[in-house]
Amino acid sequence: MSNKHQIDLLIEWINNFNPELLKNEDDVETKFVLPFFKLLGYPENNRRGKYPIKAYKPGKKQGRDPEADHVYFSTNEQEKQNADTSLIIVEAKKPTEKNLEPHIKQAKFYGDHLKSVFLVVTNGYQVKVLKRPRHRIEEAVFDITTDELKEKKIASEFYNQLNFEIVKQINEKIANDLTHSQYVSLEKALQRHPEIQAILDKGDFEPSTTRGKKYLRVVKPKVAIECNLPIAFDEGDCTIEFSSLILRGSTIYLSHQEILGNLMMGFKTKPHWGTRSFLRQLEDNYFEASLGGTTVILSAVETQDLCDCVDEVLSEYKRIIIESENILEASEFEPVNLEYIQGFKLFSVTKELWELMLKFVSEFSYNDGNSDWHIFEKVKYIKVCRACSRSNYPEQTNIYPSLNPNIDSYYSIDIIYFLENYELEFFDKYYESWRKNVGYRGFWTATYTKKWLLEKFIPKVLDYYFHHQDQTEFEDSILDYPEEKHIPIRNIYEASQLEPYICDIQQWIINRWTKIDASLLYPYYQACTNLVRDSDVSETHYITEKLRAIKYKLSSKNERLKFANEGNWSYERVVNFLDQQVERISNLEFENSSYVDLMSRTFSSLLRSEDDLHYSQTQLNAAKKALIPLWELSRFEERYIYPNRD
Structure with a gap:
């Protein structure tokens, strides 16, 4: 059963749940806690009720051990249900207990002995959740009412952080927690002993790609991503697995919102550019990847495999959304x-x-x-x-x-x-x-x-x-009657009609403000420059002001461009400068957003000019062709990525 379906079932149950029917602590346990955690995926055999806490206190008479109301473990084998396999402690209180803060201390006491990942205290009306990272202070992750859980966003967040599989993975990661320095030392040791590395590499995944109507699985040697694709605009999700010795067996789940707001940012860019929001480069060419609430340390090879998998899966994810929007003629809304x-x-x-x-x-x-x-x-x-x-x-x-x-x-x-x-x-x-x-x-x-x-x-x-x-x-x-903003690009027959598209790109650049793949920009720079090459534009003050800003930025980086004087530039000189930008970007991996912003402002001003623009149909068609992939990327990110970012 998919996570999306489980979340829907959880929301349906919460909508039908009435806390006013709870009369005592036993009702809170049987009518709220047990069905609620069942919907979060916890098997009944993994639960122990009234679990005794062995808490010896020197100098005091030992009586009956204190008991935690409910403890959920990663295993259903009772003899293995102990501090190492403990996942969640749940303390149920009477519905009339309005202040749960005093009971948090009791839950923490149990947690100190069982080393659980999460502590939960509830009276059926309110749910408090604390996360207990090893060797760090507890972190309050939820303090919500059961009514708030009826909201899809909150219910999804709760499920994605506390469902059985996710918490079990967190516990396994904590149990095998290696610091970054230890991880790097291990990797370096393996590199010094290729015979050991060869043995471990036999555990790598077999690269493959499996497709279905709503399903895509992409496998590289170090990483595998399995994705439930969206239908039209319906939500999809995905899971990520790693083959390395350290991460083997871990599965990371990402919701639709996390895919759009986390994975998509920096799509199809290189890891070391620093444009992927889920990646942070560490020393020695290692990377920290934050995925679905889980952080892992990856080698350069693992990081590249992860990015390759992400790009292949998200190309299809993005294609489905854009194609659906176009088929349903929804792009203007x-x-x-x-x-x-x-x-x-x-x-x-x-x-x-x-x-x-x-x-x-x-x-x-x-x-x-x-x-x-x-x-x-x-x-x-x-x-x-x-x-x-x-x-x-x-x-x-x-x-x-x-x-x-x-x-x-x-x-x-x-x-x-x-x-x-x-x-x-x-x-x-x-x-x-x-x-x-x-x-x-x-x-x-x-x-x-x-x-x-x-x-x-x-x-x-x-x-x-x-x-x-x-x-x-x-x-x-x-x-609030929206007017059509764009003439469909296939119907454009005048260069000036491209100007709204360039304005969209420029606005996207301002919002994005990061590095952009030069391979996307090269045809854009070239086509727009060619479009205005032989035109006669008399007013160049605004244009030269923007181009001088580019020149200043380049000069500050010792990439000097030689000019005879700094007076008002002729139109010929403007085109000459644009030609140099085309040549410059052809030798780059990426372009800084500030340059793209200034170039787009220049192109927009040229197209908006009341002077005559002289261009051929071939030049116009080339400009339209170059504009489409950049504009589609800008539109997609503005519509679907930024609204889903945290």
Whole structure:
């Protein structure tokens, strides 16, 4: 069973859990603790209730040993359930015990003797969790109510930190904990004895790649990543394994948010550039990798294998999301990640209009009539499913409301477009692919849904209830109407129409502010320079100001570019300088963001100029081709990576 499914089950159970039914400590144990930890993956045979703590105190009469309410162990073999295999101590208190702080001390006392990874104290209303790293002070990781656990983000974080498999791995890592210096010494010793290294290398993984519709496993000698891929915008996840002697047997889990917010940053860049957010270079060319709450020390070879695996898996992960966005014509809309859905904001309406829309939907259920407007399913949002009720076609679209307080303290409703994941999975399983069922008679795109709402549905709703009478109350009911920002790049026929794309790239550079792969930038610099090479632009003050800034930065690094004087540059001189930047970047691995920012500002200014730009269709096509991969990367990171970062 996947972690995502387990999290869904946990949230479903928490939503049905009522702490008011708890009357005493025994209820807290049997009605909350036991089912809760079962959903976290802890086997019943790995639990010991009323576990005695052997705590000898010199000079005092020994009575009955104190007992921990519940202890979960990494093994189900009772004779091996001891301090070395102890994972979590759970102390259950009466529901009326509102202050749990005094009981933390008791849990710490038990923890001192059992060396558990986590301590949990709960009264059924509140859950306090402490992590106990060896030789360091306890760290409070959760202090939440059971109501807060109903939120998908919090429940996911709780599950991903405290599920059985993860805690067992943490315990194993602690048990075999080697300091960085010890790790480096061991690696160096192995390098001095190639015959031992050869023996250990026999334990390396066999490189392979295994693909399925929703599954991808990439294996390199030192690292293996197994990924559940997303369907459209549904969440995926992955696990990472290592073959080395020290890390062998450990499995690290990463959620969808961790993949986007952690692994994706610095995608397809070299480890030593320092652009991957999960990597930190240490001395002697070793790296510290922080993955899903677990930190490991890796050699250069292991780090490279990890990056290669990550890049291969995430190329597919990214491709699926971008392709889905393009197929569903959602690229111009703001992505929205609500508790149970991933969708796109189409526009906003007043609460009054939304309530009228829902009223219409309730009157025109597809079970209540056969008119052209009896196309809705009775749910708490708008579900258009005319086709699926009368044929084998899918539900066509779903419109979900999201309350949005605006700057005037007036509440409006964001109209969110999304598709049901179970529908997409059904069509992938039985009809080859959901992608082949997008269209008027299948899944509606975001663009078509927006057009249908504005041009057909909302006018129909108003006409139905007002019958051409006074509708002034609803004249300003459409709010926050997003305008199309870009002409589709395939439809661009003038160089000036590229300017919004370059502005997007420049804004992304400002937000990213790190090193960028020069191989992406070289065609961008070259194509934009060629595009304006033979033009006649009279106003170059702003442009030369930006290019002088580049020259100054380069000069400060002893990469001097020779010029006869420092006065106003002619347009010919501007192009000459741009040519030198193209030549410079062709010899680099990466470019600093500050240079890309200045170059993008220069290109944007040139394209925005009112003077004549002279270019051929070939030059324009080359610029469009060079712009696409850089702009798609910028758009993807702005939409999906930065919102998922901690």
